[in-house]
Amino acid sequence: MSDVRILLGTLAATAVLLSIYWMLQARRQTRSIAAGREPRPKRIALVALVGVATNFFDTLGIGSFATTTSAFRLFGLVSDELIPGTLIVGQAIPVVMQALLFISAIPVDSRQLAMLVAACVAGGWIGAGIVASLSRRMLQFGMGTALLAAALFMLLGMLGLFPSGGTALALRPSALALAIGINFLLGALLTLGIGNYAPSLILFSLLGMDPRAAFPIMMGSGAFVATIAGVRFVSTGRLDRNAALGLTVGGVPGVVLAVWVVKSLPLVFLRELVLVVVLYTSAMLFRSAVRAEPESLQIDLSGR
Numbered sequence: 001m002s003d004v005r006i007l008l009g010t011l012a013a014t015a016v017l018l019s020i021y022w023m024l025q026a027r028r029q030t031r032s033i034a035a036g037r038e039p040r041p042k043r044i045a046l047v048a049l050v051g052v053a054t055n056f057f058d059t060l061g062i063g064s065f066a067t068t069t070s071a072f073r074l075f076g077l078v079s080d081e082l083i084p085g086t087l088i089v090g091q092a093i094p095v096v097m098q099a100l101l102f103i104s105a106i107p108v109d110s111r112q113l114a115m116l117v118a119a120c121v122a123g124g125w126i127g128a129g130i131v132a133s134l135s136r137r138m139l140q141f142g143m144g145t146a147l148l149a150a151a152l153f154m155l156l157g158m159l160g161l162f163p164s165g166g167t168a169l170a171l172r173p174s175a176l177a178l179a180i181g182i183n184f185l186l187g188a189l190l191t192l193g194i195g196n197y198a199p200s201l202i203l204f205s206l207l208g209m210d211p212r213a214a215f216p217i218m219m220g221s222g223a224f225v226a227t228i229a230g231v232r233f234v235s236t237g238r239l240d241r242n243a244a245l246g247l248t249v250g251g252v253p254g255v256v257l258a259v260w261v262v263k264s265l266p267l268v269f270l271r272e273l274v275l276v277v278v279l280y281t282s283a284m285l286f287r288s289a290v291r292a293e294p295e296s297l298q299i300d301l302s303g304r
Helices: 002-034 044-059 065-075 080-105 110-131 136-158 173-190 197-206 211-236 241-261 268-291
Strands: none
Touching: 002 080, 002 110, 002 211, 002 241, 044 065, 044 080, 044 241, 065 080, 065 136, 065 268, 080 136, 080 211, 080 241, 110 173, 110 211, 136 197, 136 268, 173 197, 173 211, 197 211
């Protein structure tokens, strides 16, 4: 129990760290806006509504990266090259809420949970550095591939092709070593917009765990990656801070709402709709990447 409390406390601390750093950077950027060097806030209310919907779906297991990317592109809310950072930072606090709820409610080996979360965080830290240096065209290809992967996992789930899983709440040593390696990779891919929920469900089910035990692992991993990698995105300024704020403001009530209705909401139609939107958005990203000229992005590392 004490290990779980330490993990929960650490998770809450990372969320506070991101919030404070984000606030300090926002104050610096506000001065730049006053000087006319940055664009004015855009459609925060609409982004907040997107945050409510996508985090509602996220808590239900559908995921938020693909759906949020689709909404951003559909309404022209965020430039393609700013989407990864905006997603990571804006969804961080809502995902922390999910993690706190699931880690508290579902029993799982606390030491293995900490090891798996640490591996995912390490991957996310490295991945965030790589994504921050990519060009617009490379990000379009990367996110297009990410959405195709997400669509594949959604389709497998809709067809009932996920492995049924076992009943274990802990992994054997050999399985744990494999899971740590894969969780490192999933952490890195998170920063490209490939959500870790569906891959984690498949991974831990194949390794013989009770599928329910995957929830605290995958949500804890995602929360730590989002908060820690979010600090790197904030420091580089590689995000739309107003859109990220809108996601956070809308995402928190979205999570709370989903907790109350998760057991009764019919998801078949929603999953089919999300699949169509994700496939369409992926195709549009690939088309934009193919038509675009290679372009190197100039990042202001001072954060101003």
